[in-house]
Amino acid sequence: MAPIDLPTAEALAREALAAYGLPAGTELALLKQRENVVFALTAGSDDYVLRVHRQGYHSDAELSCELDFVRALHGEGVAVPDFVPAADGRGFQVVGGARRAGPHQVDLQRRIANHGNFGDERTAVDGTAVLPPEDFRALGGLIASIHDATARSGYAMAVPRDDWDLEGLIGAQPAWGDPLRLAELAGADRETVVRAIARVREDLAAYGSPEHRFGPIHADLTPENVLRTADGLVLIDFDDFAAGWHLFDLATALYFYTPHPRAAEYRAALFAGYEAVRPLDDADRAAFPAMLLARGLTYLGWSADRRGEPTAEWHATTVLPHVVRLARDLIAKGTP
Incomplete structure (x- = not known):
């Protein structure tokens, strides 16, 4: 529609x-x-x-x-x-x-009284966002508190939604569309992404979906969906919530900041904030690059179905090279 x-x-x-x-x-x-x-x-x-x-x-x-x-x-x-x-x-x-x-x-x-969003996608990608790592530590803590609260509440989904599992992310009919349909993804870059998709499937299948890694998640944890308030960060817009990997929320929170000059600092702070509330292990860290690329691919699929819309065009042009870079990095990483 x-x-x-x-x-x-x-x-x-x-x-x-x-x-x-x-x-x-x-x-x-x-x-x-x-x-x-x-x-x-x-x-x-x-x-x-x-x-x-x-x-x-x-x-x-x-x-x-x-x-x-x-x-x-x-x-x-x-x-x-x-x-x-x-x-x-x-x-x-x-x-x-x-x-x-x-x-x-x-x-x-x-309405939640606030003084703005955590950030925005465009300044994150172009590297002009001025955020201290401490902000990402707080964001990681919020994400972990949501995953913990979900487990404590005993919440179980009453009806199926478009799950963020292997099929929803990179299956034959992904929930947000096929990234390979994006016209700008061509030539050697397309071949790289095709190879990387196979690697994502391999890595995430090996990672598995036990209860401590997989369950109801927000699934759209972009900087615009986090509000800054006097009492701390607040997460809004659960429109895309469904069952998925907890790691997917972390990947979404970091995704637009991966081209940022301080990306490594932001990632370390995000993980540290999460681990202050909820543990992560070596398998989580090993699977994260595949999850990060899977998140990027969903935006390409989303854009392929919405050509002409400003956000879709931005993904298809400005953001696309960063997704290809993530694909190359994943292939170069070697078998975990």
């Missing part, structure tokens, strides 16, 4: 407001428009974030599963969003059935 246009998204948001006991005329301020459209609003003394989901990305059962996961983490004291139930007790509403755009899911959460 194509992303929804802003006027339609606002109309759908206003249709949903009544279900949450909020006036239809409430002022809506655009926060983000990419796959979903996200608005900020204030009602009385309370600040909220309202999310209009892209049509058809998740079923109602899959979205309920996502919200249940976030509530489980919130119940364990993890810094995540606090979703507001509608008047009928449901975690989200489906509106727009009578509109040309068709039905869309809408949810509401309390």
Whole structure:
């Protein structure tokens, strides 16, 4: 499904407001428009974030599963969003059935007071991001706390989602599309990536998926999805959560910073922060390069299916050489 246009998204948001006991005329301020459209609003003394989901990305059962996961983490004291139930007790509403755009899911959460995101993808890739390693230590601790809280809560996924396992990452039909369909990936670079994909499959199959390495994860831990608050870092946007390797969250957190001049420092700090809460072992470290490349390949597949969109074009041009470099490095690493 194509992303929804802003006027339609606002109309759908206003249709949903009544279900949450909020006036239809409430002022809506655009926060983000990419796959979903996200608005900020204030009602009385309370600040909220309202999310209009892209049509058809998740079923109602899959979205309920996502919200249940976030509530489980919130119940364990993890810094995540606090979703507001509608008047009928449901975690989200489906509106727009009578509109040309068709039905869309809408949810509401309390707005988290913050002073910006952890960072952004573009300054991470071009090396201009000015972040101390201590920030990555804090981020590693947050990721570990989420994995720990998931285990403590006993959360089990009620319905299947697009898992971030071998098939979801590099199978015949990857969850985010086939990276080899990207037109810019050609010639020797394409051959390198094909060889590296075989190596990713070999390494991750050997790594395995026991419970202490694999389970429900956030799966989209980009710098834009982490907020800086007075009380520390807060993780938002669980839209792509599913079962996957815990290491995949670490790989996502570091991925855009791999071209950065301080990448080695950032990686060491991220791992140290994680290990202060949850242990890692030699197998985790050995599998990390394959996981990092697998993360990069998902973005190429995503871009191949969205040509013309600014973010897709950026991945297909600016970021692509860094993915090829990761592929070469993995091949050169030798058998673990």
